[in-house]
Amino acid sequence: MDIRTQLLAFIQGELAKNAPxxxxxxxxxxxxxxxxxxxxxxxxxxxxxxxxxxxxDDELLPENFDTLDDVTRLVADKAx
Amino acid sequence: MYLQPAFLLDQLVARAAAHDxxxxxxxxxxxxxxxxxxxxxxxAVAAGLASAGVRPGDRxxxxxxxxxxxxxxxxxxxxxxxxxxxxxxxxxxxxVRFILEHCGVKVLFAGGRPLKQLAAAGKRVADTLVxxxxxxxxxxxxxxxxxxxxLGGADVAPVAGRTEDDLAYVxxxxxxxxxxxxxxxxxxxxLAFVRTATEIFGLHAGDTLASHAPFxxxxxxxxxxxxxxxxxxxxxxxxxxLGFPAKVADFIAQTPITVWNSxxxxxxxxxxxxxxxxxxxxxxxLIMFAGExxxxxxxxxxxxxxxxxxxxxxYGQTEANSSTYHRIDEIPADGQPLPIGRPFPNYDVLxxxxxxxxxxEPGVPGELYVVGPAVASGYYADPERTAAAFxxxxxxxxxxxxxxxxxxxxxxxxAGRLVFxxxxxxxxxxxxFRVELAEIESVARQVTGVADACAAAxxxxxxxxxxxxxxxxxxxxxxxxxxxxHHLAEILPKYMRPERVALRASLPRTxxxxxxxxxxxxxxKALLTEG
Numbered sequence: 001m002d003i004r005t006q007l008l009a010f011i012q013g014e015l016a017k018n019a020p021x022x023x024x025x026x027x028x029x030x031x032x033x034x035x036x037x038x039x040x041x042x043x044x045x046x047x048x049x050x051x052x053x054x055x056x057d058d059e060l061l062p063e064n065f066d067t068l069d070d071v072t073r074l075v076a077d078k079a080x
Numbered sequence: 081m082y083l084q085p086a087f088l089l090d091q092l093v094a095r096a097a098a099h100d101x102x103x104x105x106x107x108x109x110x111x112x113x114x115x116x117x118x119x120x121x122x123x124a125v126a127a128g129l130a131s132a133g134v135r136p137g138d139r140x141x142x143x144x145x146x147x148x149x150x151x152x153x154x155x156x157x158x159x160x161x162x163x164x165x166x167x168x169x170x171x172x173x174x175x176v177r178f179i180l181e182h183c184g185v186k187v188l189f190a191g192g193r194p195l196k197q198l199a200a201a202g203k204r205v206a207d208t209l210v211x212x213x214x215x216x217x218x219x220x221x222x223x224x225x226x227x228x229x230x231l232g233g234a235d236v237a238p239v240a241g242r243t244e245d246d247l248a249y250v251x252x253x254x255x256x257x258x259x260x261x262x263x264x265x266x267x268x269x270x271l272a273f274v275r276t277a278t279e280i281f282g283l284h285a286g287d288t289l290a291s292h293a294p295f296x297x298x299x300x301x302x303x304x305x306x307x308x309x310x311x312x313x314x315x316x317x318x319x320x321x322l323g324f325p326a327k328v329a330d331f332i333a334q335t336p337i338t339v340w341n342s343x344x345x346x347x348x349x350x351x352x353x354x355x356x357x358x359x360x361x362x363x364x365x366l367i368m369f370a371g372e373x374x375x376x377x378x379x380x381x382x383x384x385x386x387x388x389x390x391x392x393x394x395y396g397q398t399e400a401n402s403s404t405y406h407r408i409d410e411i412p413a414d415g416q417p418l419p420i421g422r423p424f425p426n427y428d429v430l431x432x433x434x435x436x437x438x439x440x441e442p443g444v445p446g447e448l449y450v451v452g453p454a455v456a457s458g459y460y461a462d463p464e465r466t467a468a469a470f471x472x473x474x475x476x477x478x479x480x481x482x483x484x485x486x487x488x489x490x491x492x493x494x495a496g497r498l499v500f501x502x503x504x505x506x507x508x509x510x511x512x513f514r515v516e517l518a519e520i521e522s523v524a525r526q527v528t529g530v531a532d533a534c535a536a537a538x539x540x541x542x543x544x545x546x547x548x549x550x551x552x553x554x555x556x557x558x559x560x561x562x563x564x565x566h567h568l569a570e571i572l573p574k575y576m577r578p579e580r581v582a583l584r585a586s587l588p589r590t591x592x593x594x595x596x597x598x599x600x601x602x603x604x605k606a607l608l609t610e611g
Contacts, residue, residue, distance in 0.1 A: 017565055018565060018568070018569050018574065018577040018578075018579075019569065019574075020565070020566050020569055021197070021200065021569075028320075030320040030323070031193055031319070031320050032193070033170050033574050035323060036322065036323045036574075037322065037323040037345075037349055037542055037543060038540075038542070038543055038546070038579070039323065040323045040324070041542075057325075057326055057353045057354075057355055058326055058355060060324055060325065060326050060327075060353065061324055061326060061327055062320050062321055062323075062324050062327060065324075066320075
């Protein structure tokens with residue numbers, strides 16, 4: 001599975017359970033609250049475990065996590 | 081320079097604009113409004129609303145993300161002689177519809193993502209919809225609608241005969257019967273708190289206050305109206321930044337913020353992951369927090385990051401504004417309570433013992449009662465719940481001061497300060513918002529196949545509590561978890577939706593037959609730790 005697909009599955013299954021009206025593939029995850037203060041921590045833990053990369057506190061910025069594409073880019077840059 | 085009583089909440093802006101029209105009033109990122117500009121926007125909104133049919137005494141809904149335009153909107157609603165009803169921008173449409181109907185809102189102001197959500201639902205929620213000039217009016221949401229700029233109304237005369245007894249806003253909070261309740265506050269009640277707080281906090285025209293809380297949360301009253309009374313500036317923190325402590329820390333350092341006011345959980349993240357050591361926080365002179373207890377290790381981190389700033393632990397409820405505060409000169413050892421302090425000067429608080437007498441000796445817990453001019457009139461259109469919480473003065477029969485029974489347990493300490501001792505019922509705080517666990521349970525019980533439901537709250541530093549819902553399935557029936565979550569998401573705001581749902585054949589009971597909450601709390605904690 002590619003990075004985007006794995007991220008999509010995790011966000012859909014773990015973070016967006018309570019937000020049935022959000023389209024995880026295209027909506028802003030930050031504005032819709034899918035990625036909130038708890039969500040961001042879960043997502044970072046998942047990314048670090050799954051892709052064996054490290055995300056620094058200085059990279060925890062809304063612009064890096066706004067959409068699925070942004071998160072995919074962040075991970076791909078590190079994993080690549 | 082403190083006020084003549086003739087000024088109402090929105091008139092604080094007019095007064096500041098007359099004094100110094102070029103002084104900064106509101107900002108968010110690159111957008112800035114001076115007092116002169118803000119006052120002009122307020123007048124335009126008020127005139128527009130009047131021509132849309134809003135009359136003094138009406139309620140007008142506000143369902144918008146945080147933005148300078150939303151500040152102008154709520155002030156304009158007040159200027160039109162009406163009361164604003166702010167709805168959580170992340171609230172589902174069904175909750176919006178309930179709230180607007182409950183307090184008889186005919187005109188709704190909506191913009192941004194909330195407006196898109198209304199459009200997608202296509203449910204009629206108001207007679208008239210007013211949107212900012214850069215939005216389009218969706219169909220199906222209201223009987224009629226228009227852009228604010230198209231309303232005109234330049235020739236509408238200012239509303240005459242307004243008084244401090246006019247309703248100013250209605251803030252909806254969680255209710256244990258399964259329906260939210262609307263706390264109704266007049267201009268006079270709000271100002272009674274705003275005047276005292278502005279003086280105690282020493283706010284002045286050189287200050288910039290951060291606006292962290294959403295406008296449907298009563299902490300926003302300080303951010304907005306204490307700012308306007310002081311002629312200071314309020315800097316709105318974009319909602320999208322809330323989960324990103326480093327971004328919030330940059331916002332504090334770069335704006336720069338001089339006065340911060342939020343729930344503790346917001347600050348815990350900033351202390352733990354905001355990289356404060358790399359930021360210049362020297363302008364931050366006052367930090368106050370309210371809504372839940374501050375975890376002490378993070379409080380020590382905060383103290384170390386801003387050694388010079390004054391730290392205030394503020395205690396209050398929507399029903400009575402903030403009522404006590406404690407200046408933190410030393411941080412207690414872990415396990416010791418951080419006092420909630422002493423009442424604001426024009427408040428009286430009572431600790432009522434279980435025997436019906438006021439407790440005066442230290443260490444004896446009782447229920448906290450708040451007395452004073454800032455106590456709300458009651459819950460909007462809800463005489464039953466109003467009568468239960470807003471009572472006669474327990475010691476002075478015939479006293480006309482309103483008294484609010486908080487449902488909080490507290491005790492005096494040896495130094496004459498109050499210490500919080502928990503709740504008398506099953507209410508918890510999530511991100512500082514009051515959450516009645518019974519409300520979640522009652523909404524869950526509406527779902528087919530649910531025999532019983534019990535919500536458990538697990539304490540956590542950065543959000544206050546994390547929620548787990550236990551559901552007992554009726555014999556021979558199956559509950560579809562996705563359907564259940566869907567139903568909860570249709571009715572409950574985001575902060576009330578459980579993170580985990582656990583389906584069970586039955587719920588554990590104590591020997592007296594009650595649901596065994598302590599056992600479910602332990603189970604909930606285990607469920608959340610296993611990930």
